[in-house]
Amino acid sequence: MAFQRCKAAGLGILLAASAGFAEADEFTAADEKRWEEQFQAVAQKGRELWTSPALGSNGLVCAQCHPNAANTHPETYPKFQKQLGKVAALWEMVNWCIRNPLQGTPLDAADPKMIALQAYVHYERRGATLAPGKH
């Protein structure tokens, strides 16, 4: 293990030797770029799903009622939904829309499609102040 070898080399050398490996809190512009690309790819997948009839069974797509994911208010979740009688998370409301207007099959919370849909919704809403519980 690289870690073991580093440990043996001593702390002073470890701090000086920044190339080739990194402590947990050390990351580079290249790392940031890669993470951003990873996120954008998932958000892009979310946009594709947002405009895809495959999520439902009747041809409807999310974007029909929510252009650019507007009026989804991701910053207000979790929040109380009086019709559900409980505090619900964004993914539960996404499933509500998939089940009802789209007449489709709900997704698991951890389904990569659900993650992608949320990535897209949040990205379109970037800059909004977090307001959990707000109606």
Added chain:
Amino acid sequence: MNPLSRRDFLKGAGALATASVLPVNLIELAFAGSESFSFAYISDSHIQQIRGTEFVRNWDRGLMRAVAETHLLEPKPDFIVFGGDLAQLGSKPELDHGAEILSALRGKVHYVMGEHDYYLDLGEYWQKLFGPHFYSFDHKGVHFVVLNSILTYDDWTYHRWPTPEQRMQEMAGLDNPNGSPFMVGEKQRAWLEKDLAAVSRETPVVVFSHSPLQKIFRGWNFWTEDADEVQALLKPFAKVTVLYGHVHQIQYHQIGNISFNSAMATAWPWPYPTAYRQGEVYLPKLTVPMNRADPFHERDGTGWQLVNLASGNVDVQYTLYDNRRRSVVFSPKTGGPEDSQYQDPARRIPPQTHY
């Protein structure tokens, strides 16, 4: 539900006028002059085929309800306007199905072209069913103009897409960056100029278009590219109103002599473009928004309008499914349309806050 006592009823008569079950009384009150009249305005039904004889039930129901409710109007409106986007993807089955639902209407119907009706076959089948894409007519001293305002650049229409189906799909996505801005176009503007030349400057003019004929948000085509040029042609007239669909929400505005009033959809509501954080938006400040729609109520945020022309300017009565009615009335005092109940910011209610 608590039944209203007669005393409560009399006490609350003012509030009831906008919230009552039957629109009938309100409408009768609005008729003052002998030449005043009203027409019903239904828009944006987006009839959507699933397969064969199956259509999206929600959208069908919205249109059927509007048709049924206009039957209840007393006195009967002089005519009915359908504001465009009858179909979702402009296909024959969708237009046929929509036309069948609308065929239950009693009286003359004037049809406006929407982009969802147009971009499959460039309005060919629509024209067979409903008539010309643009024309004018006179009724009880008012000059009415019907425009096809959803045309766009020729390159986009004729040279961009491999199939008519793809062209239709690309224009059907409201937020699709591959779309193209709407316009009336040079040819129709020349026709309009000629048409209006024969009209007295004192004659009230009402223009029906699908898109707003003003610039609100280009990203969703709440926009007409040559709006300024069209407005210039309408400028010489004393009283001008533009009634438009497309936006699926209440909007109103006054630009000089021109009042702008939008229609609710019977299909589904759209967010106000200000709700999209990443866009540059010029939503009219004057507008008191519709209530934010509750997705758990299928028909919330939809409805139709009754338009009254008692003064030569329009009063729009919004019949909002699952909501109180709203009236947007031209005010001679301020020289623009105003909500008769909520215009004062102190009177607004929480659901009118959009964000």
